Amino acid sequence: SQQGEEDPQALSIQEGENATMNCSYKTSINNLQWYRQNSGRGLVHLILIRSNEREKHSGRLRVTLDTSKKSSSLLITASRAADTASYFCARGNFNKFYFGSGTKLNVKP
């Protein structure tokens, strides 16, 4: 994508393990967001990190942002089968956002 990529494209782990997915971007941003999409459904907003923040937590989610490397990571700790979904990062400024093709996470019970 011209705007960046998520990796890995797919990730399969056992319940209870941690899942880490990464997002890179190419142009400067003022915020980056992570969304989850269950199969065939709309996206649900998970967490936002601003360009002047380095780390943010929300429940079992931890997001980091490294503006020097133009990258972000989403860590899901103690994963559950219900976390099985696709995860997208949205890179943007103000009103327009760019989504990659996402990371498909499969958490096996």
Add this chain to the structure above:
Amino acid sequence: EADIYQTPRYLVIGTGKKITLECSQTMGHDKMYWYQQDPGMELHLIHYSYGVNSTEKGDLSSESTVSRIRTEHFPLTLESARPSHTSQYLCASSEKPYEQFFGPGTRLTVL
């Protein structure tokens, strides 16, 4: 749970038909968006609106058109559907300049 609705959820039609995909939100958001997403692929912004009577084309060229006559309503129309229009269409809205609320999507199949 976000109050944004899309109808129909699934639509199978023949080539050449005119279709309108409906999107409504009850949150009073000024900003609304249409994305196109093929299975397992990235979302592409095809249209957006910052308020009533304001519409703009997104980054992915699309033969569809939109209108925004009321704050809560942002329909997308295809005058003559083709198989290449087969995809999932996602509508979203936002109030703050960041978090977007998405509808459940319309899965369109053109035969």
